[in-house]
Amino acid sequence: MAEQPQEQASPPIQKRVQDSFDRQGLMTHLGARLTHIGPGRVHIVLPARAEVTQQHGYVHAGATSAIADSAGGYAALTLFDEDSEVLTVEYKINLLAPAAGEHLEAIGTVLKPGRTLTVCQLEVYGVQGDGARMLVANGQQTLIRVARPAQ
Amino acid sequence: MAEQPQEQASPPIQKRVQDSFDRQGLMTHLGARLTHIGPGRVHIVLPARAEVTQQHGYVHAGATSAIADSAGGYAALTLFDEDSEVLTVEYKINLLAPAAGEHLEAIGTVLKPGRTLTVCQLEVYGVQGDGARMLVANGQQTLIRVARPAQ
Amino acid sequence: MAEQPQEQASPPIQKRVQDSFDRQGLMTHLGARLTHIGPGRVHIVLPARAEVTQQHGYVHAGATSAIADSAGGYAALTLFDEDSEVLTVEYKINLLAPAAGEHLEAIGTVLKPGRTLTVCQLEVYGVQGDGARMLVANGQQTLIRVARPAQ
Amino acid sequence: MAEQPQEQASPPIQKRVQDSFDRQGLMTHLGARLTHIGPGRVHIVLPARAEVTQQHGYVHAGATSAIADSAGGYAALTLFDEDSEVLTVEYKINLLAPAAGEHLEAIGTVLKPGRTLTVCQLEVYGVQGDGARMLVANGQQTLIRVARPAQ
DSSP: OOSSOOOOOOHHHHHHHHHHHHTOHHHHHHTOEEEEEETTEEEEEEEOOGGGBOTTSSBOHHHHHHHHHHHHHHHHHTTSOTTEEEEEEEEEEEEOSOOOSSEEEEEEEEEEOOSSEEEEEEEEEEEOTTOOEEEEEEEEEEEEEEEOOOO | OOSSOOOOOOHHHHHHHHHHHHTOHHHHHHTOEEEEEETTEEEEEEEOOGGGBOTTSSBOHHHHHHHHHHHHHHHHHTTSOTTEEEEEEEEEEEEOSOOOSSEEEEEEEEEEOOSSEEEEEEEEEEEOTTOOEEEEEEEEEEEEEEEOOOO | OOSSOOOOOOHHHHHHHHHHHHTOHHHHHHTOEEEEEETTEEEEEEEOOGGGBOTTSSBOHHHHHHHHHHHHHHHHHTTSOTTEEEEEEEEEEEEOSOOOSSEEEEEEEEEEOOSSEEEEEEEEEEEOTTOOEEEEEEEEEEEEEEEOOOO | OOSSOOOOOOHHHHHHHHHHHHTOHHHHHHTOEEEEEETTEEEEEEEOOGGGBOTTSSBOHHHHHHHHHHHHHHHHHTTSOTTEEEEEEEEEEEEOSOOOSSEEEEEEEEEEOOSSEEEEEEEEEEEOTTOOEEEEEEEEEEEEEEEOOOO
């Protein structure tokens, strides 16, 4: 999936997503970074450091979910104009396998955009140093579009 | 809810839960701490620092979910013997209101224990400095009991 | 829970909910009926007939979910004026035990009302002929308020 | 999606799934029928009759969910031997659009099989008389494998 060429969002949209991401204290604190911003599709990578583990040394479900949630939210944001923000209404995620690997890659993909509500698919892969990938979590998320607060 | 006296788990169970929590790199990294370990019920508090925010300065849904998920997992763990571990199978969480406050308090409560699967209710409150509380997230979680790996 | 006296919604609201329920072909076809309409809380009873079973003779998860979904939707509807309708955005339900009994009782309760989105808790009990009750399903539902289509 | 040739499950597996389906009183009562039984993938069709509607004349979310849940359950069952049964642990479903059409087609697909737990993706399409298709619901389901009760 990461192999195929990925369509990029326009530079203004990429900038808007990146700027918002950079204001998320949690993403910086976890060490996560945006690696792809396409129309309706965003990737976030999280290196598997000790700071994001659960008690067995795998990445914590909370960290796995955090990057999945952000990837879905930004995937939705790419589809709206600059006066819009999106908020997570809810999500559901299955942890399919221990989140092992050198890093995790979360992929948020818009399944159904809408004027008010948008639904995204969430996938998280564990990626080994040699590039081997395994689906470790899969989810579904509902987001709501709101007017951007005046600065 | 926090006002009523809370039943405590036995000291060995409290120790087992605390030891496991202390091995969760993510909980330490986020600044979360266990504040109550009762039979089938665990509380986790997360101070609202800049390191756990989303782009608007509220606590990130990922951090909110992380403490909710851990609270549910440990609530289940209190019901099993020392040869058991629990893993999150899946959870669903609604973000009901901006996660504002001086700190968040996640409460995990076992709704239905089982030999294989256990279902927990997850609640997260935003707590102001004066003690005012507001439900900011509500969820439901499925866990599986597994044999503890030999040390 | 069914023992405590239940607050009733106002007669016009009760009529509005009952009229809408009566237009749901599925509820009639399943044999379900409204048994309580309170403010933010609705009960629906489903007799356990062969027509609603799965392959082992218990009530089918689909029938269990159908009455839970309707109970939540009508619980939300009691809180809005007559120009509003509610639609289910999504729900998640855990099937906790085989849905056995003489009938099922679904209880939908508004957890967080909102101008646009409302979140409900869903519970379904299996009720024996002697009144013994067991929680057989528990869920969480998101609804959206929309303007009622002109008649 | 329905256009591509579909791999069929072996005749004994097809028979086992069909026999179980035929014992589901609810599926018969709703008028649903199995239309494809492949390895890890099952389709169920539900004609849009008045008996399965909600108050606006669309198919009720409960009926939509019922066929989605059964499709996922049987998709999982195709992967196990005859001594196994599967039970739904939980599912989450988003209703993406009014469930309109001449009939609905639910597709259950195994996303992650497992010895104890299996996770399926659930999709429901509204299909018009001319074959036009629209995704009306999307979900995710967790199932547990259990030993088949002795007959």
